[in-house]
Amino acid sequence: MSCCAPGAEMALDLDRVTSGLPSSQEIRLASRSLGHDLRQTNLSVPTVHCAACIQAIETALGRLDHVERVRVNLSTKRVSIQWRGTEIPPVVAALGRLGYDAHLFDSEVGEKDRTLSELIRAVAVAGFAAGNIMLLSVSVWSGAEGATRDLFHWLSALIAIPALAFAGGIFFRSAWNALRHGRMNMDVPIAVGVSLAYAMSLYETINHGDHAYFDASVSLLFFLLIGRTLDHVMRERARTAVSGLARLAARGAMVLRGDGTRDYLPVGEIEPGMQLLIAAGERIPVDGKIIRGSSDLDCSLVSGESTPRNAAPDDSVQAGVLNLTGPLTIEATAAAKDSFLAEMVRLMEAAEGGRTHYRRIADRVSALYAPVVHLTAFATFLGWMAATGDWHRAITIAIAVLIITCPCALGLAVPIVQVVAARRLFENGVMVKDGSAMERLATIDTAVFDKTGTLTLGLPRLVNATSIDPAMLAVAADMAVHSRHPFSKAIAGFAGLGGQSRFDIVSEHPGFGIEATAAGITWRLGRRGWAGWKARTGGEGKHGYGGTVLTKDGTIVATFDFEDALRADAKAAIEQLNDAGVSVEMLSGDTAGACGEASKMLGIDHFVACLLPSGKVERIETLAKDGHKVLMVGDGLNDTPALGAAHVSIAPATAADIGRNAADFVFLRESLLAVPLAIDVSRKAGSLIRQNIVIAIVYNAVAVPIAVLGYVTPLIAAIAMSVSSLLVIGNALRLQGSKPNSQAKDVGRDSLSNFNELVRSS
Structure with a gap:
């Protein structure tokens, strides 16, 4: 149940010294321009805890002059105020009058x-x-x-x-x-x-x-x-997702000055126009344009695809992208607060803010609890005083009314079912990260899947190894161990099959491949057009990952085909979702051809390809506007805003840290059968929650009149209160007794070891 913040600090005495609170000048410096004379300020209000707090703050601040919009994010304890003009609204003073202490918001601050x-x-x-x-x-x-x-x-x-x-x-x-x-x-x-x-x-x-x-x-x-x-x-x-996403940003970068000197600057001091030196293995700190150098970039944050993208001069790059193979010199085109990664953080916060208006069933039922109980107890006291004149008896009966209408049963109605359901899911390989998500999952009618890393494993796999000359495969594998490219990693697994090859020189050409020389022979492993310079080049391979070859003195001697394997039982999971009345869509940053092939294999009728993170969010918001309750299943860093925007979200344990933190559920096995299993358990849990609330309401409807009539002492009231709680707990335990199906048992096998590994990696 939601109440005001435990341990809430007392209201500020505005006549006292307010050291530690942000001044008007600090608020101005920390604000962000939105254009058209509109600015936004983010304040941290740690004692915001319930829907009543949100309504009080948004109403009070919305009445201030020059304030255009106020939004309270319950998960991050953040208040976002948009205001116009040069005069800063007295937002801190207004919050103080409500009893809330406010500070400048910093998503990177981590406190116990x-x-x-x-x-x-x-x-x-x-x-x-x-x-x-x-x-x-x-x-x-x-x-x-x-x-x-x-x-x-x-x-x-x-x-x-x-x-x-x-x-x-x-x-x-x-x-x-x-x-x-x-x-x-x-x-x-x-x-x-x-x-x-x-x-x-x-x-x-x-x-x-x-x-x-x-x-x-x-x-x-x-x-x-x-x-x-x-x-x-x-x-x-829910609060860990935004802070974790912000930690992906580089802390700084090496800046190349006009006179040739180099300085290391914190990311906050990097300004548009500065030239930055980005070494292999470093993340790009701000949005920019490549001036010199070429390299392979891990753009999974942008597109969600594991396939690296070759970048050359004049190409644009986004903050958070990982530079894999070669040094780059880029020119910053935006400050850190206006970069792609900062926009990802804002998308995530906006998605969370939209979710904060959701109330648990128990909260909605108990909305009028406080005034009704007080009025009932007070009326009981007055009635018995008028009838008997015995203040001792009147106050004793009033206390009995207060105790017997205790919200224990109502408060336990939701969390006790969540705990039992979470245990049931964990035993079957699903970890619940947000208890309220089970209630939301029970209502979904549309499931949206990311492709790479979710419907597939996200790891390119060499599929034609048996058709390649073992000697040539061994040469390619020995060359591949010198590279961190995903395709090289897939080939490197075959190293040692033909004995260790001796190379005089091995060098990597970012964006093209690897070149090695041995006994006067030049070997190249990489793109067809670069490696096979003596052969007629061809198009991409049939699997969409084609084009990788091994050449000997310019002549192609081996061709490598890759594919991304589907998750175990992915097709069966899609069929179970359809049987449960859930329509399925696929959203991906991959090409239409690759998406079409995957959707055909899985039996998915609808998909949207070539999407950026904001595009996935827009598609989910469109479905929501059409009245659909959307489940998002994704794993990539670029899926984080979409996971937050959906009505409920699930990610695999192999997902990026940020994806796991943003999701409401994490499944610990490769099989996607965890998704229909979670829906089934959540629907049963929703039914039990409703039953528990009925039990609590019936209990109060019967017990309160008896207490008002004076037939209940405070002692009996306490016993009755405990009995109502035990009834709720006993009803919830029925969920634990139901048996999972055989497929669910397969999903849950070894889940404990996977969970331990997940905790260590997090």
Whole structure:
């Protein structure tokens, strides 16, 4: 369930010294011009935690003069403000009046998750206290009387004090911060109920009463903190994608000055017009144009294809592209903040921001919980005061109403099913990274697949090795070990078949191939037109990766054909999706010919080829506007914005780090059967979530009237609250009991070892 931020800081006293907050000048310097006198400022607001926070901030800032647009990104805790003119709107002061501390946003800043640490400690303290108080309560329930009963009550009171002060402080601070700024949240009734239960219990103890309710107040905290911790972990998962994508950027580059001197500059100080020296193995820091040199470039960030692209003078290059084989001199055409990689980050943040308006079913059902509970409890108190005049009885019944309508069952309705479903998926080779994604996955009607690395393995494979003379294959393999080119890696696997070849000189010609000399013979391995200079050149090979040959003194002696193998059971997975009522499309940066061949083999009717990252996002947004709920399955760096823009996303474990971080699910095997399996489990989980919410609502509909009529004590209310939670948990465990099919078992085999490898690589 969503509430205001745990441990939320108190509102700023604007009359005090505000050192550490951004000044107007700092905001201006950090803002980005969007043209037409429009600027954008990004602020970090760490205490944004729920939909109520988003609405309050967007409404308040939207009313300021000169502000054109406000968007709050819940996953990155970022507020983006677009404003016009030379006068900077007082956004920091406005946020301060709402009780939010704001700082300049920096996607590269990584801090320890203090909120998670606080929640874990609070859960431990509350659980320890609740367990001990329950043990003492058993003795009271068993008939302890007189001094013995009072002793157990006093011990319970002493144990409850640190639990309320530390674990309960999370709710008390959040409730107080909301109330003092004229807002309401879910923590207010929790704080009131816990405080009144403890106060009444202390009153009963002092007056030697028969019953105290310390166990009810502390157990309430324990259950709520478990749900909140799960919710926090799930939300924080989404924040790693943007920061990870930003880390792909080079930290700086060697700048060639006009007088021939060289300086190393941080990427933020590189300006358009500067000449940069990019060595082999380095990433290009900013968008630019090649002035001197040629090389093979890994453009998977742009096109998603593993095949390197040859770059020559006058060619344009984008930030984040990896230079593979030769040194380049480029002229910067854009600053780092305006580069292709920065645009990728902005696309990812925009996609996440669009997703933040999604609310879990439990949040929607419990939207009116706080005011309804308060009004019900207050009306109960007034009614019993008017009827009996006994304030002790009236307040006791009001406390029972607050406790029995505790949102524990409602709060657990979603996360407990998510935990069980996540375990079920993991046992079958699927890792869940965002619990809310299962609810979204259950509603999808369209699945969009990237081709290279997703439907295929993304690794070129030599397919005609048996038809090549073994001696020539051995020569080519021994040459290939001197290169990092993907085709060379595919050939290098055959090294040693014919004995070690002795070469006098081996050199790589970026964009063309490898040349070696031995005993006066010149060998070339590479492009047909370059290597086979004595032979008549031909077109590309039938597999789309053709054109690679081995020549001896200019005469072709071997031709190499490559293909990218399909993932295991990819066609079967597509068929299962169609049977489940899910339409399938393929989006790729590859050529139409390669896409057409793959779609024909897999039985995919619709595909779009030659797409850039923004094109994939646009296609997904078009499908969404047409009313479709889209699942994106992709692995490349260029798929990251599309993974974020989709209603829900899945990536293979072989995906780039950024793709895995951006995805909601990661499947740990080569088989794509994990995709229909995840949909099946998610749909069953969605059904159980709805059942749990019905259980919670029916429980409250029955229990609240009984409590209002005075038939329930706070002790019975606490027991009823616990029973409702147990019912929800028991219903969720039914998902664990269902058996996976045989195909799913194959998908899950060795998933634990794959998972361990994935964690180590991350």
